[in-house]
Amino acid sequence: MPLPTSVKSRRTAILIAAGAPAFSAAVELFQLTDVPARLAAVFPASRLVLGTTFAVPDRVA
Template sequence: MSGETTVRARLRSRAAPAAAAVVTVAAGLSVRSVLGGDLAKYAGDALYALLIFWLVLVVAPRTRAWIATIVAFGVSAAVELFQLTGVPAELGAHSALARLVLGTTFNAPDLPFYAVGAASGWALHRIVRAVREGRRRRPPARHPR
């Protein structure tokens, strides 16, 4: 494979998770305008972990989905636990971006929703992969004459 072909293959392998990440960010930013209260908050938590799942696959596209799931949950939980230090709250007081990325206050009920988001990434990844493989294996349709 030539260098140019290798670069194209690498970009192509990152395109789907990158597009999924963009859609996930859009969903996360708009969820509060569609949903309200706890439903919006916990949907946002799940989408946060889902975004991390996609970003893992953008950075390392050959990563197995179950590993990306564990990393997504682990990073999300680590950020949640980091909120216990008060550092994210202090940073969030000065930066909207820090508030979006790190949150401000620890909330233990967020943890299961991170697991839901990470597991959703795994499930979506498996579904897309199965559909792609099904298309490759399916013989051409025969039209009656």
């Protein structure tokens, strides 16, 4: 039985709301390695997504 549209959209919104902080935390922890800086040297546009340095205030924001 298909779900009503309102239930589908609510479920999607919840998944996005849970996924965004998880993605942010993963990027911040990834910045603790030197991989993002190396990627930025080869692909400068990756700096916009991954950044290059870890900063504790970024976790609060």
